[in-house]
Amino acid sequence: MAGQLNLSIFAILATVALLQSSVAATTYQVGDNLNWVVPGGNAAYANWAANKTFTVGDILVFNFRTGSHDVTQVTKQNFDACNGTNPISSITTGPANITLQTAGEHYFICSVPGHCLGGQKLSVNVTAASSPAPQPSSPSPTPVPSPSLAPEPTGTPSPTTSPAPSPSREAESYTVGDAAGWGVLPGGANAYASWASNKTFYVGDTLVFNFVNGTHDVVELTKENYESCNTNNTISLSANPPVRITLATAGEHFFTCSFTGHCPAGQKLAINVTGDSTATPPSSATPPSSGGAPSPGGSTTPTTTATPPASSGASSLSFAWLSATFLSIALALWY
Structure with a gap:
């Protein structure tokens, strides 16, 4: 037995x-x-x-x-x-x-x-x-001291202490284009507009431009020069990847590549930097187009959505049911 x-x-x-x-x-x-x-x-x-x-x-x-x-x-x-x-x-x-x-x-x-x-x-x-980390044990409850009679207050009562303000938001780092990096993408001007559309940029955040050295650069322009792809008068120019640009001022910022033909082909990024949560996208940003990105041959590659993994809740229920089943078997064999 x-x-x-x-x-x-x-x-x-x-x-x-x-x-x-x-x-x-x-x-x-x-x-x-x-x-x-x-x-x-x-x-x-x-x-x-x-x-x-x-x-x-x-x-x-x-x-x-x-x-x-x-x-x-x-x-x-x-x-x-x-x-x-x-x-x-x-x-x-x-x-x-x-x-x-x-x-x-x-x-x-x-x-x-x-x-x-x-x-x-x-x-x-x-x-x-x-192996999964062990769960920490529950801390012992802190004993509550017995109440005692306090002396009658005299003089001016102490002012009520205000709660400490919540900590400020930490600066974030954004990789421009995510895995696609900084280049001439199949989606044209819509590619980087789509990437920035669901993000809120704050003063102190950092943009990281990843590209192969010698193939691109990063220039910041005025809005007028950005819209006309005029890279003759730049605010700044960085050519050694990865280029890290800290957003030091609020307002609209405009970036592109000064290599011939790259800006007209869509290698350009416009963002709005704010200090609060009421940021709006730049007026010059082009709304992202729908559909998949074209493959290098010119045909459109359909976007395939991967099946998301099962939720942890469902896994936990299955785990609990199987554990109970095996425990029942063990008890039956014991008796």
Whole structure:
């Protein structure tokens, strides 16, 4: 009987560990809204992965149009050389879901000629799954002293202390274009207008412009010069990436690239900087257009929405139901 009970307990513990590992997995849509395309620069997908921690069991979702791209896993040597002739694996139907099953470096490219050289490549470092942190124990209640009689107040009563003001908002850092970085994007002028449309910029925030050195720069212009793409008279010019610009004054700020043809092609950003929560978008900003961003060939790449992972509430209910079931089995075997 004791052996059967030990076996039941072992089965329950194994199931609990399996459920915990499955609940902890995270699904990432590669490139977010950029999807899996030729981004026009080698830094796009490196920037997307830079602030993420990938763990064994996580899932990468590559959204692309079947027939236009693929997802090919290669060695580091072939990744650096953009060589897809001897792949570890290859998926040609989009969207492609890849589960990260082992720790270490993983390398993915698109094997369509020219796509990897155009920046359609992703490397991620996967860490082993970690055990969930133990829950802190509830603190002991603080004993309440017995009330005592206070002496009668004399003289002028002390003024009531006002509550301390809430701390001010911390400055934030924004990567312009997110994973796409700073470049001539398929969406034209609407690309950066769409990126800025749902953000509120405050004095003290920082804009980070990511691009390959020698391919772009960042110039700040007046509104008049911005609208006419006249980069002959600049407020400032920065050419060494990554360019970090701290927003020091409130009001409208206008940025573009001084390389020939880049501003007319849509590499321009207008933002409104404010000190309160009543900011409005700049009058010169162009409202974002609907639909997917066109692929480098000129055709429009449909935007594919990744299926969101199951909510933590549903996972918790399933975990509780299975745990109760196994506990019932264990009790039945005991009696």
